[in-house]
Amino acid sequence: MPTNPEETRGRAEKLKERIAENDCLYYVRDAPKIEDSEYDALLRELAAIEAEHPELLTADSPNARVRGEPRGEFVKAIHGEPMRSLDNALDVGELRSFYDRAAKSLGLSEISDTEWVCEPKLDGLAVSLIYRDGLLERAATRGDGAVGEDVTQNVRTIRSLPLRLARASCLDGVIEVRGEVCMSREDFAELNRSREESEAPLFANPRNAAAGSLRQLDHRVTASRKLKIFLYHLQNPALFGVGTQWEMLDWLAGRGFPTQRSRKLCRTVGEIEEYLVEWGDERFTNSVNTDGVVMKLNDVRLREELGSTAKAPRWAIAFKYPPEEKQTKVLDIMVSVGRTGALTPTAQFEPVRLSGTTVQRASLHNQDEIDRKDIRIGDVVWVHKAGEIIPEVLRVDLEARTGTQTPFLIPGACPVCGAAAVRLPGEAAIRCQNKSCPAQLQEEILHFVSRQCMDITGIGDKLAAQLTERGLVKSVADIYSLSPDDLTGLDRMAEKSSQKLVAAIGESKGRPLAAVINALGIRNVGKKTASDISKRFASMDALIAADEAALSSLDGVGPIVAASIRAFMEDGHNISTIDRLKEAGVNMTSGDTGSHDFSESSSSEVFAGRKFVFTGELSGLTRPEAERIAESLGAKTSGSVSKKTDVLVAGENAGGKYNKALLLGLEIWDEQTFMEKLKETGCGI
Ligand code: IVH
Numbered sequence: 145m146p147t148n149p150e151e152t153r154g155r156a157e158k159l160k161e162r163i164a165e166n167d168c169l170y171y172v173r174d175a176p177k178i179e180d181s182e183y184d185a186l187l188r189e190l191a192a193i194e195a196e197h198p199e200l201l202t203a204d205s206p207n208a209r210v211r212g213e214p215r216g217e218f219v220k221a222i223h224g225e226p227m228r229s230l231d232n233a234l235d236v237g238e239l240r241s242f243y244d245r246a247a248k249s250l251g252l253s254e255i256s257d258t259e260w261v262c263e264p265k266l267d268g269l270a271v272s273l274i275y276r277d278g279l280l281e282r283a284a285t286r287g288d289g290a291v292g293e294d295v296t297q298n299v300r301t302i303r304s305l306p307l308r309l310a311r312a313s314c315l316d317g318v319i320e321v322r323g324e325v326c327m328s329r330e331d332f333a334e335l336n337r338s339r340e341e342s343e344a345p346l347f348a349n350p351r352n353a354a355a356g357s358l359r360q361l362d363h364r365v366t367a368s369r370k371l372k373i374f375l376y377h378l379q380n381p382a383l384f385g386v387g388t389q390w391e392m393l394d395w396l397a398g399r400g401f402p403t404q405r406s407r408k409l410c411r412t413v414g415e416i417e418e419y420l421v422e423w424g425d426e427r428f429t430n431s432v433n434t435d436g437v438v439m440k441l442n443d444v445r446l447r448e449e450l451g452s453t454a455k456a457p458r459w460a461i462a463f464k465y466p467p468e469e470k471q472t473k474v475l476d477i478m479v480s481v482g483r484t485g486a487l488t489p490t491a492q493f494e495p496v497r498l499s500g501t502t503v504q505r506a507s508l509h510n511q512d513e514i515d516r517k518d519i520r521i522g523d524v525v526w527v528h529k530a531g532e533i534i535p536e537v538l539r540v541d542l543e544a545r546t547g548t549q550t551p552f553l554i555p556g557a558c559p560v561c562g563a564a565a566v567r568l569p570g571e572a573a574i575r576c577q578n579k580s581c582p583a584q585l586q587e588e589i590l591h592f593v594s595r596q597c598m599d600i601t602g603i604g605d606k607l608a609a610q611l612t613e614r615g616l617v618k619s620v621a622d623i624y625s626l627s628p629d630d631l632t633g634l635d636r637m638a639e640k641s642s643q644k645l646v647a648a649i650g651e652s653k654g655r656p657l658a659a660v661i662n663a664l665g666i667r668n669v670g671k672k673t674a675s676d677i678s679k680r681f682a683s684m685d686a687l688i689a690a691d692e693a694a695l696s697s698l699d700g701v702g703p704i705v706a707a708s709i710r711a712f713m714e715d716g717h718n719i720s721t722i723d724r725l726k727e728a729g730v731n732m733t734s735g736d737t738g739s740h741d742f743s744e745s746s747s748s749e750v751f752a753g754r755k756f757v758f759t760g761e762l763s764g765l766t767r768p769e770a771e772r773i774a775e776s777l778g779a780k781t782s783g784s785v786s787k788k789t790d791v792l793v794a795g796e797n798a799g800g801k802y803n804k805a806l807l808l809g810l811e812i813w814d815e816q817t818f819m820e821k822l823k824e825t826g827c828g829i
Contacts, residue, residue: 152193156200159190163206164306164400171304172402195808198800204279204308209301211806213794213814214362218293221284225379227272227322228289228452230265230438230462236420239439240413242461246441249450249458259442261389262419263407264427264434265462266374268326269355271299273375275319278309285359289455298358299325301367310400319384321396323375326432327354329533331370336534341484342668342705343572349531350433368672372432375401381444388442404434409442420463427465428500433532436464469528469538472496474521477508477552479559483587483665486573487554487565489514491525491537499529506535510572511554520549558583579717582612585619588665592620596671597663598652602645610634620663621721623649624728657684657734660725664718668708676700677709679809684722684732688713750821752778757785759802760795762815767795773822785810793818 146152163186170176170183187206194201201208233239252258270286283299285292300307302325309319327335332350339346347353357369375396378386386395390409397403406426408419420437427434440460441447447459472493479487489508496503506527508514519525519537524544530536554574558565563578576584589608593600600623603611611617616630626649631642655663661684662674669677680698681687687709695706712718726732756779758767765773770793771781785792785804792805792812805812813821 156193159186162186168400198803201803210364210367221292221294226289227286228456230460231456233461233463243413260410261440261442262410262416262437264404265436265438266324266326267351267433267435268324271325272322275309280307295358297363298366301363302371302373304402305373306400320379321375322377323373325354325358326372328431332531333533338670374404389440436462438462468499469526470496471524472527474523474525477521481560481576481583483591485575485584489554499532503535506537520551522549585612588620591665592663597659598655600648600652602648619721621724653729654731666709666712668705673700678734682734754790755780755788756791757782757789758793760798762795
């Protein structure tokens with residue numbers, strides 16, 4: 145690290161620039177030039193400088209994407225120029241009349257005298273971004289067009305968005321760009337998968353998921369949602385020497401903004417129609433949903449001539465593709481058993497082409513869903529892909545009922561092991577009650593070895609089935625007793641691959657505590673919660689001993705999750721699995737938590753023996769007073785933040801210490817939290 149302050153500042157600036165360049169290559173251009181490890185080294189070097197010199201942790205630092213405390217409510221954001229929507233053309237006839245009208249208003253006799261740019265219509269949430277002197281200053285939603293909501297904190301967390309513009313020196317002053325925040329179909333499906341697992345309500349489509357994720361009061365939730373953003377508009381383009389829509393898209397891309405690649409310059413309605421057909425097919429290969437095409441007059445001066453109505457510009461129109469709904473026939477309803485024993489019904493139907501792929505099954509989720517839609521075997525049904533990705537039965541064509549269709553009831557016995565399957569009060573799922581059900585065990589194994597858990601490569605569906613069928617694995621802990629001899633001879637397992645797998649199993653013993661907690665498959669505990677928990681508990685033993693109150697005091701752990709962890713830990717079967725994993729040498733401690741252990745977390749232990757730093761202005765008491773109170777409860781206090789600090793209490797206008805604590809990932813309390821903790825100790829404040 146450079147020692148001279150000027151050099152340090154220069155190095156930090158250089159690092160920020162290089163990271164931003166590589167972010168752009170990775171996220172925007174899809175053409176990374178450096179290895180992940182090299183990129184991580186740049187991030188780490190910058191973080192180290194910023195930890196030593198918190199004043200260098202500026203707003204455009206990649207380490208400051210998730211910044212500040214969550215808001216209590218959204219602040220209003222007034223749009224300088226209203227954010228209008230677009231008029232729609234539902235068919236080519238409407239497109240043609242829009243086109244003719246525009247040409248007439250411009251006084252053109254020949255339609256082909258004008259140029260139009262066709263580009264995908266993104267199915268997301270419109271935002272306006274304001275950059276001042278090259279730095280992102282404000283991000284706002286559309287709202288009612290005149291006034292939206294300030295979502296700056298949330299938008300900052302979108303990794304593909306530049307916080308500082310490339311070639312900023314020539315971009316002094318205010319720039320407003322507009323675009324769309326979206327979620328990719330894959331990230332939407334993944335998000336819904338984990339929500340289904342934790343029985344949280346599902347999002348209907350990627351647009352709702354993007355909107356729900358962006359409009360979070362806690363921007364840390366937004367940060368975990370993998371949002372994407374694409375820009376398509378620059379306000380006052382003439383100020384920047386931009387004369388056409390085509391140049392505008394190039395200008396945006398040149399400043400490091402993500403843009404959609406597909407576009408076409410057209411002169412005739414025929415050419416526009418060709419693009420509608422082309423994009424109609426290609427759109428299913430695009431990572432984010434585009435529900436139509438926007439046609440925009442290319443020349444920005446001519447746009448001014450046409451102007452806008454209160455609602456929409458007269459120089460652009462959106463063509464929307466009709467939603468794809470098709471008919472097919474339900475051939476059968478199959479029931480599968482998941483990791484938690486839930487019996488999930490899946491409709492099998494005659495193959496049907498939907499949103500670019502052939503589909504022949506759709507989950508029916510549970511009995512209530514089957515009853516609500518009254519789906520019977522043999523029914524003709526309307527199907528679509530929710531969010532253009534997840535096949536779904538929309539409704540039954542009742543007119544096609546002939547009386548030969550058979551209603552379906554999920555069986556009261558597990559289709560795999562035959563044990564009783566029961567629907568518990570308050571639950572939607574019917575679950576197999578047999579803890580050693582091979583189907584559940586197989587799913588448990590697959591979860592245990594998955595990338596976000598113990599990350600053991602080499603165990604897939606087929607091998608997991610063989611391991612359970614042959615009784616080689618009766619509990620996930622048995623994975624650690626497998627020898628090459630056990631594996632050699634199994635389907636597709638030669639000596640070499642068996643040895644490789646045993647080595648991979650051995651290597652997995654060192655995974656972090658968060659991965660081990662996630663691997664246990666506790667209901668309602670996914671990757672994020674497991675990671676939050678591991679930051680607060682020094683060991684698995686501490687987690688086992690934690691009561692519901694201690695658990696629900698954690699960020700991101702509500703009463704349902706806390707109860708679910710308790711229920712898991714009270715089950716002897718689970719505790720013996722944990723014991724056996726421990727005996728096998730699986731890591732059960734959190735290396736970076738330090739020594740605090742919340743196992744018997746009575747409130748005063750929240751203070752006793754822990755190092756506190758107070759910063760900023762407290763309103764109810766002075767800083768020395770606060771320090772004395774904490775000390776009286778056994779806390780140690782200090783004036784500076786370091787890795788050894790346990791808690792930073794940050795009042796109003798907290799600055800450098802707060803930033804450093806954020807970087808170090810320390811526990812940070814606001815004044816209210818501090819007062820609440822004091823109250824819990826009964827210290828009489
Ligand atoms: S241009 C003044 N271009 O569609 C700029 N809008 O239904 C007017 N949208 O509110 C918008 N993709 O949120 C434009 N390529 C695109 C778009 C697009 C999606 C959205 C936008 C607008 C809505 C109208």
